[in-house]
Amino acid sequence: MSSVSEREQRVLGIIETARGKRAKFRDERITMAHGAGGKATRSLVEGLLAPAFGIKSLDDAATIGELALTTDAFVVKPLRFPGGSIGELAVNGTVNDLAMGGAKPLALTLSLILEEGLGSDVLRAEVDAIARAATQAGVRIVGGDTKVVERGHADGMYITTTGLGQRDQRAQFQPARPGDRILLSGPIAAHGTAIMLARGEFDLDSDEIVSDTRSLWPAVDAILGLGAVRRLRDATRGGVASVLNELARDDGVAMLIQESAVPVAPAVAGACELLGIDPMYVANEGVFLAIVEPGFVAPGFVDIGEVKTDPPGMVLVATSFGGKRVLDELVGDPLPRIC
Amino acid sequence: MSSVSEREQRVLGIIETARGKRAKFRDERITMAHGAGGKATRSLVEGLLAPAFGIKSLDDAATIGELALTTDAFVVKPLRFPGGSIGELAVNGTVNDLAMGGAKPLALTLSLILEEGLGSDVLRAEVDAIARAATQAGVRIVGGDTKVVERGHADGMYITTTGLGQRDQRAQFQPARPGDRILLSGPIAAHGTAIMLARGEFDLDSDEIVSDTRSLWPAVDAILGLGAVRRLRDATRGGVASVLNELARDDGVAMLIQESAVPVAPAVAGACELLGIDPMYVANEGVFLAIVEPGFVAPGFVDIGEVKTDPPGMVLVATSFGGKRVLDELVGDPLPRIC
Structure with missing residues (x-):
């Protein structure tokens, strides 16, 4: 793949200083x-x-001996959307944080903040969704807490789940190195797009667009068995673009992505185009990136690009038209309340 | 201490059936x-x-091997009150859940749900309060998550903390037995009363009434070293009355409390009387009950009563006037949003 031009490096160099x-x-x-x-x-x-x-970061799973601990708050609106609901999301999101930390999910705790006036049928449906998702993910709900706030002071319910996991010895993560391949576990942007359409703010509807919420541990378990995985990261808030930026910044490398290689379902791509949103920034709940050593083959994963040396901290996209553009970090707030 | 009359037993027996x-x-x-x-x-x-x-209960600390895991949501209003704030409460509340499970607090995770428009100074003050309370309690904040909800959809902030603890081998809890003593770690009803006054809904003010929020692990550590502790329970939501009812119901015993022995600070007692509230139902954040074997002496604790056989599942209070009344479970909602 072609390297970045000198002019680009200069321009990007300025940004890079700020990024450092x-x-x-x-x-x-x-x-x-x-x-x-x-x-x-x-x-x-x-x-x-x-x-x-x-601490260095607040978001990743913390490591305590052989254990991993992680917490996620879920404030999604609406509570139910095509392909899932807040309860399912609350289980899978936390299970996936553990998986991304190379830890097998063992147990979850659950904190429910309920809005006064919430219908018991709505609550019951989410409790069932939580129980079902936990069973599917092979994780136990071991405890929790419930609070109620006055009418109007929450959107039905907010959920926080905390996950305890057992670290997998095969997960020996290291910084990404130039030459490493960037793999994606599946098509992107389905979750965020489904949520946006479910809100009904856009005059757009599609039966084909459903959230990809799922436990990623089985896929992580599989890829860890195949060879040297340097990094795993699920592409939730801020989408694939944000995760790539984080990884590039953290490891001081560049990422060069082949735009045409990134899988997006046609219905999702169409909706994003109509909404004027780049799918690379749309949240996912069942997609992760794996940075792997050169030559690594993982069935079911898509190779979307390569780790480069320059410009450090930057993500570049090679477009189908032969050009290159910076895939910058998300600044504003195009997609609130999607997880 | 005198036993319950036959008439009382009959009356209470009916209630007891429902309680079973x-x-x-x-x-x-x-x-x-x-x-x-x-x-x-x-x-x-x-x-x-x-x-x-x-699972049997959702509220207690869950046991996973030698570890304990517990979660608490905090939705207190106002965020700051005499003697403490939501951030301090969020640390101590979870630390205390671990302590009550006989576990030494090790690590906390933190989930913040912030309201759009929240002043950064308010957030900063709570972050500082969390950091300070964690240091005081000897526990590390190892991870977390932050979400923002639209203006009006939260009260400034809601916090969920999850605590991981190491189980203390001296904590070998057993059901309460008739003859056991009921100990209280300190004066009751300060926290809930301080919150109620801080809300300004009552034309009442007192500099002397401040929340008792604190880590209970040092006191638990001390009492575990003294001898056979059968049960520990902190008297938060629902106050001492609710905890006594839970214990009586869970262990199928009666509790007979000497009303005059229960310590309440004069200013708190006065405020409760003016507000028409029984301090036994008011929330605490730094008080716990210990059920201990007969003859157990614990400096700093107050002996407030005895475990009895009949009527099982009931809590009775011997009043200063020589009578006896049922201290029933809380039904309504006199004291919302205090933790």
Whole structure:
């Protein structure tokens, strides 16, 4: 694959300098962007939360001996959407955080914040969805807590799940290296698109667009058995673009993605085009990226690009027209409340 | 101490039959009472959540080998109150759940649900409070998640903390037995009263009434070293009355409490009297009950009563006037959103 031009390197070099710094949190108020998974979220986490607690990152599964521990809050609206619901998401999302940390999910705890007036049938449906998703993922719900807030002070329910997992000895993650391949576990952008359509804000409808929410542990279990996996990351908030940016920044490498290789279902691609949204930034709940050593073959995964040396910290996309563009980090807030 | 009269036993026997059954969840909608820690909460947990997940109780710390895992959601309003704040509460509440399970707190995860428009200074103050409380409690914050919901869809912030602890070998809990003593770790009702006054809904003010939020592990650590502790339970939502009822019901014993022995600070007692609230039902954040074997002496604890045989599942209070009354489970919702 062709390298970046000198001009591009200069231009990108300036951006790269800014990127090298730890994000600062200077905003006066919390905005929706702080929850969208992009730059604002990073400034909140890196600039305020992580330093206050003396940790590098707040989002990844923490390692405690042979155990992994991770927490996720779910505030999705609407509660039910084609292909899933908040309850299912709350199980799979946390199970997947563990899987991405190379840990086999063992147990979950559940915190429910319920809105006064919530229909018991709605609650019952989510409790069933949670129980079913937990069974499918092979994980036990071992405890929890329930609180009720006054009418209007929540959207039906908010759920936080915490997952405890057993670290898999085959998971020996290392920084991505130039030459490594970038694999994707499946077609992207289905979840976020399904949620946006389910909200009914757009005059658009499709039976074919359903959330991809699922447990990723079986796929992780399989790929860990095949060889040297350097990195795993699920592409939730902020989509594939945000995850690639995180990985490039964390490991000081460049990522070159072949746009035409990235799988997007035709119905999803069509909806994104009509909505004017790049599928690379749309959230997924059943897709992950694996950075693997050169020559690695993994059935069922799609090779979408290569790790490069320059420009460090950047993600570039080689378009079908032979050009190259920067796939930048998400700044604003195009897709709130999708997980 | 005198036993219950035959008449009382007959009357109570009827109630006891109803108590023996597992609570059913039949309400059409969620009400504030489902979050208040009394009968409605029990019906939700025992009638819906616990059976769906195949567990006996949802609230206690779960045991996984030598580890304990527990989750708590915090939705307190206002966020700051005399003696503490939601951030401090979120650390101590979960640390205390672990302590009550006989586990030394090791690590916490943190889930923040923030309201759009929340002042960064407010968030910063709570992040500092969390960090400080964690340091004081000797526990690390190892990970977390942050979500933002639209303006008006939360009260500033909701916090869920999950705690991982190491089980203490000295904690070998057993059912309470007739003859056991009931110990209390300190004066009751300060937290709930402080919150109620901080809301400003009552024309009442007192500098002396401050929340008792604190880590209970040091006190638990001390009492576990003294001898046979059968049960530990912190008296949060629903207060001492609710905890006593839970213990009596779970272990099939009666509890006879000497009303005059229960410590309540004069300012708190005065405020409760003016508000028409029984301090026994008011939430605490730094008080626990220990059921211990007869003859057990624990400096700093107050002996408030004795475990009895009859009537099983009931809590009776011997009043200062020589009478006896039933201290029933909380039914309604006198004290919402206090933890």
